[in-house]
Amino acid sequence: MLTDKRIRIIIGHYGSGKTEFSVNYAVKLASLGKKVALVDLDVVNLYFRSREKAKFLEGNGIKVIGGAIKASAVDIPSISSEVLTPLQDESYETVLDVGGDPAGARTLGRYKSFFIEGNYDMFFVLNANRPETQTVEKAKEYILKIQDVARAKVTGIINNTHLLKRTTVEDVLKGYDLAKKVSMETDIPIKYNSALESIASQLPLGLDGNIFPINLYMREEWML
Amino acid sequence: MAKVLMKGNEAVGAAAIEAGCRFFFGYPITPQNEIPEYMSRELPKVGGMFVQAESEIAAINMVYGAAGAGARVMTSSSSPGISLKQEGISYLAGAELPCVIVNMMRGGPGLGGIQPSQTDYFQATRGGGNGDYRVLVLAPSDVQELVDLVIEGFDLADEYRNPVMILGDGMIGQMMEPVEFKEREKRELPPKDWATTGTNGKRKPNIINSLYLNAEDLEKHNTYLQNKYNKMREKEVRVESYNVEDADVVISAYGTTARIAKTAISKLEKEGYKVGLIRPISLFPYPYDEFNKIKDDCKGVLTVEMNTGQMLDDVRIALNGRVPTYFYGRTGGMVPTPEEIVNKVKEIYGGAK
Numbered sequence: 001m002l003t004d005k006r007i008r009i010i011i012g013h014y015g016s017g018k019t020e021f022s023v024n025y026a027v028k029l030a031s032l033g034k035k036v037a038l039v040d041l042d043v044v045n046l047y048f049r050s051r052e053k054a055k056f057l058e059g060n061g062i063k064v065i066g067g068a069i070k071a072s073a074v075d076i077p078s079i080s081s082e083v084l085t086p087l088q089d090e091s092y093e094t095v096l097d098v099g100g101d102p103a104g105a106r107t108l109g110r111y112k113s114f115f116i117e118g119n120y121d122m123f124f125v126l127n128a129n130r131p132e133t134q135t136v137e138k139a140k141e142y143i144l145k146i147q148d149v150a151r152a153k154v155t156g157i158i159n160n161t162h163l164l165k166r167t168t169v170e171d172v173l174k175g176y177d178l179a180k181k182v183s184m185e186t187d188i189p190i191k192y193n194s195a196l197e198s199i200a201s202q203l204p205l206g207l208d209g210n211i212f213p214i215n216l217y218m219r220e221e222w223m224l
Numbered sequence: 225m226a227k228v229l230m231k232g233n234e235a236v237g238a239a240a241i242e243a244g245c246r247f248f249f250g251y252p253i254t255p256q257n258e259i260p261e262y263m264s265r266e267l268p269k270v271g272g273m274f275v276q277a278e279s280e281i282a283a284i285n286m287v288y289g290a291a292g293a294g295a296r297v298m299t300s301s302s303s304p305g306i307s308l309k310q311e312g313i314s315y316l317a318g319a320e321l322p323c324v325i326v327n328m329m330r331g332g333p334g335l336g337g338i339q340p341s342q343t344d345y346f347q348a349t350r351g352g353g354n355g356d357y358r359v360l361v362l363a364p365s366d367v368q369e370l371v372d373l374v375i376e377g378f379d380l381a382d383e384y385r386n387p388v389m390i391l392g393d394g395m396i397g398q399m400m401e402p403v404e405f406k407e408r409e410k411r412e413l414p415p416k417d418w419a420t421t422g423t424n425g426k427r428k429p430n431i432i433n434s435l436y437l438n439a440e441d442l443e444k445h446n447t448y449l450q451n452k453y454n455k456m457r458e459k460e461v462r463v464e465s466y467n468v469e470d471a472d473v474v475i476s477a478y479g480t481t482a483r484i485a486k487t488a489i490s491k492l493e494k495e496g497y498k499v500g501l502i503r504p505i506s507l508f509p510y511p512y513d514e515f516n517k518i519k520d521d522c523k524g525v526l527t528v529e530m531n532t533g534q535m536l537d538d539v540r541i542a543l544n545g546r547v548p549t550y551f552y553g554r555t556g557g558m559v560p561t562p563e564e565i566v567n568k569v570k571e572i573y574g575g576a577k
Contacts, residue, residue, distance in 0.1 A: 014231075015229060015230070015231050015234075015400050045398070046254055046255060046338055046398070047255065047339075047340075047394065047395070047398035047399075048398065048399075075254050075338050127229060129227070129228050129229040129402070130228065130229050130230075131228050131230065131238075134228075162229070163227060163229055163402040164229070164400070164401065164402065166227075166402055220559075220561075221487055221562060222483050222484045222486070222487035222562055223399065223483075224366070224401050224402070
């Protein structure tokens with residue numbers, strides 16, 4: 001994580017788990033003593049956005065930047081001008097949690113001047129259990145479409161294949177196979193295999209990319 | 225087919241197509257936009273037709289047209305949009321047209337907000353438009369059940385020649401969950417010999433209509449409709465219940481709140497409380513008889529909803545004063561927590577387990 005670039009952009013098909021990964025990633029970075037900002041650029045979803053967890057994140061010393069209007073139920077794609085702060089201020093380790101699909105990635109265009117090769121990482125979150133990214137072809141198509149709209153290049157794949165609390169080791173490995181094939185065809189490395197802590201500890205050694213145990217911060221106790 | 229992860233709204237679209245729905249007419253509104261989005265992308269691939277209408281009223285009348293021609297057709301919206309569709313729903317019920325209508329409820333009244341609610345229970349179960357009619361109302365509490373009920377809903381609509389409403393809330397629509405599209409038995413359905421498909425000069429024209437100029441004829445039609453609703457009351461009641469006979473307190477809840485209630489019940493059980501659950505799946509017809517299983521010395525029935533007490537009326541009708549009733553609700557898009565329900569149950573217990 002510490003060798004990842006200062007600006008990390010998290011993209012992917014909606015429902016793949018970008019927000020859960022972003023929140024976990026930010027918490028972990030903060031626990032390593034870093035000054036972290038989590039920027040919620042999601043203008044696609046209106047529920048389950050990282051800004052909903054602002055209180056928890058701020059409690060972990062993370063700066064959270066969400067919409068320009070402070071209300072949980074605002075149906076307006078407004079983005080705070082404060083997003084520029086952690087992009088300009090190099091003392092911040094910055095995580096951009098981007099909305100799903102090419103539609104969500106459109107918000108990135110405005111920050112293009114910060115996305116200079118070598119200065120940022122853009123991680124593609126892949127979930128092989130999502131119907132729209134179950135094959136190599138479909139996953140590659142998503143990468144290309146999002147890159148076009150974002151005007152930035154994907155630098156790493158995150159295998160985040162899961163079925164929420166019902167995830168098995170087999171799910172993660174199925175996702176790994178898909179991620180590996182996508183990686184070989186695109187020359188984009190697998191950076192992380194993320195999974196619930198109980199699953200992560202059972203994953204075999206020798207996988208490409210690091211194993212990244214996560215907690216389900218975004219799911220209420222009564223949800224699957 | 226293996227399990228996949230889907231958002232509730234996407235799953236509605238996939239289930240409808242699975243059920244043979246080839247026509248969708250709608251107008252966007254949060255929190256159900258993924259349904260029209262999915263249908264606009266997927267229907268053309270299977271030879272179907274998606275139209276984003278100029279309004280909700282136009283959309284429901286397009287549904288009327290397609291259903292009258294015998295097609296499997298769906299529309300979806302969220303609370304304020306469903307209000308706009310009420311005239312058309314009344315016409316569909318009057319003209320006996322099968323269709324599936326999805327309502328992913330949000331906070332109200334008026335434009336309200338985009339967060340989840342259950343405030344349209346009265347509107348859905350009492351007939352939200354004019355006239356003495358009912359729609360068959362099904363309330364899923366997870367995404368798998370949503371899929372199953374949408375698919376079954378199309379069959380029920382055809383069987384009864386009546387609109388079927390899937391009453392979800394924003395949470396069910398927006399939530400990601402694993403789903404599976406299982407092989408299912410084909411149901412015997414009556415032929416749509418009433419549909420306006422062209423006479424070929426071989427029969428008299430079929431007429432789709434809800435206007436009756438003669439009072440005797442309209443009364444006869446109304447009696448016929450009521451008999452149909454009575455048949456639904458006999459045959460289509462769906463309910464999940466848990467530990468009802470033995471419980472000191474019974475919780476009644478549907479949809480999202482039923483799931484939260486289940487988490488509350490398992491917490492209470494660990495502390496030695498005996499709490500049951502009645503989860504109506506069909507809201508019309510309502511599972512009144514299930515409440516007869518509650519023992520006379522039950523301390524109370526707690527209804528939990530994301531409104532200020534709507535299904536509570538049906539619970540009171542079912543119990544007829546036999547057992548005290550209580551209510552816990554949140555509104556405006558606030559979702560109750562398991563702890564809040566636990567505390568309410570303990571309050572009803574009054575200290576003694």
